[in-house]
Amino acid sequence: MDSELAVDAVGVTKTFGSLCAVDDVTVKVEAGEVYGVLGPNGAGKTTFLRMLFGLVRPDSGTIRIFDRSWAADGVATLDGVAGFIESPAFYPYLTGRQNLEGLGLLDGGVRRDRVDEILELVDLTDRAGDAVGGYSYGMRQRLGVAASLIREPRLLVLDEPANGLDPAGIRDMRALVRRLAARGLTVLLSSHHMDEVEEICDNVTIMRQGGVAFHGAIAELRAMAPDPGYALSTTADDRALEIAAATPGIAAVHGPGTGLVVTGPAHEVSSYVSALVRAEVRLLAFTPTRTPLEQLFFMLTDTDPQEAEAA
Numbered sequence: 001m002d003s004e005l006a007v008d009a010v011g012v013t014k015t016f017g018s019l020c021a022v023d024d025v026t027v028k029v030e031a032g033e034v035y036g037v038l039g040p041n042g043a044g045k046t047t048f049l050r051m052l053f054g055l056v057r058p059d060s061g062t063i064r065i066f067d068r069s070w071a072a073d074g075v076a077t078l079d080g081v082a083g084f085i086e087s088p089a090f091y092p093y094l095t096g097r098q099n100l101e102g103l104g105l106l107d108g109g110v111r112r113d114r115v116d117e118i119l120e121l122v123d124l125t126d127r128a129g130d131a132v133g134g135y136s137y138g139m140r141q142r143l144g145v146a147a148s149l150i151r152e153p154r155l156l157v158l159d160e161p162a163n164g165l166d167p168a169g170i171r172d173m174r175a176l177v178r179r180l181a182a183r184g185l186t187v188l189l190s191s192h193h194m195d196e197v198e199e200i201c202d203n204v205t206i207m208r209q210g211g212v213a214f215h216g217a218i219a220e221l222r223a224m225a226p227d228p229g230y231a232l233s234t235t236a237d238d239r240a241l242e243i244a245a246a247t248p249g250i251a252a253v254h255g256p257g258t259g260l261v262v263t264g265p266a267h268e269v270s271s272y273v274s275a276l277v278r279a280e281v282r283l284l285a286f287t288p289t290r291t292p293l294e295q296l297f298f299m300l301t302d303t304d305p306q307e308a309e310a311a
């Protein structure tokens with residue numbers, strides 16, 4: 001039901017000069033879900049989120065947050081909404097706890113046990129007494145989430161919360177978002193990595209050059225994804241190619257460097273590997289290439305995977 005939507009953005013467009021940064025984007029986020037806005041650099045994700053926060057005014061379209069709009073309700077539109085656009089900023093010489101308490105003062109103070117609870121939730125209890133200047137990037141991102149939680153929001157908006165994090169940081173951030181969702185918080189986050197969102201989001205909008213390349217459930221995306229691919233190196237690649245040609249459902253080509261790239265449904269790939277073993281072709285390497293969803297993301301957004309990885 002539309003009145004229960006946390007975010008109801010319809011046909012939102014924003015142009016900067018001749019550049020259409022956000023082009024007729026519709027995003028509907030149900031209360032209680034984790035929603036991802038995905039896209040490569042420059043796709044328009046941040047501009048879209050900035051419009052939710054009222055930092056940028058759309059040229060056309062409507063935005064309602066928990067049934068409030070900037071036009072009708074002004075700043076009250078942000079009641080129950082918190083989050084950060086790009087990286088959160090803190091006083092580096094104050095501790096994590098002092099930063100949170102300082103922010104709480106803006107609202108007339110925050111109870112100590114509430115700060116304790118939030119620090120526990122973002123897994124910073126042990127480091128709460130250390131100066132933020134000594135925090136890792138991932139800890140600062142988590143403290144940013146903690147700062148957003150002080151006002152007990154119903155909707156948390158996070159712009160690329162995993163950007164710049166190492167794999168452990170990404171794992172921690174993912175776990176944090178899951179914990180928040182389990183407490184009933186609606187989370188809207190942006191990302192340019194499919195693997196960051198595929199496990200935590202229920203629905204996604206994939207943006208490409210301002211427009212929408214896909215929107216729907218992750219499950220729908222999975223159904224559209226191409227077969228998984230594997231980089232293969234053997235003692236006899238030419239023979240391995242011949243065997244691939246004779247194995248139903250398997251496609252194999254020479255890889256970009258040495259070896260082969262093999263694609264096919266998982267059970268066919270398993271039969272293919274058995275056939276190689278029977279033919280006494282020994283495997284020297286067998287590693288998955290991109291996940292099918294990542295591959296689909298690059299296809300939908302028309303992005304060159306190598307360029308994206310370099311960026």
Ligand SMILES: Nc1ncnc2c1ncn2[C@@H]1O[C@H](COP(=O)(O)OP(=O)(O)OP(=O)(O)O)[C@@H](O)[C@H]1O
Nearest residue numbers: 016019021039040041042043044045046047048192
């Ligand atoms: N204030 C502005 N003035 C002019 N152009 C802008 C402005 N803000 C954004 N843009 C342009 O709009 C396009 C979309 O930018 P946006 O930051 O929304 O993309 P993004 O998907 O968040 O990218 P990234 O992942 O790199 O942050 C870009 O081409 C950007 O240069």
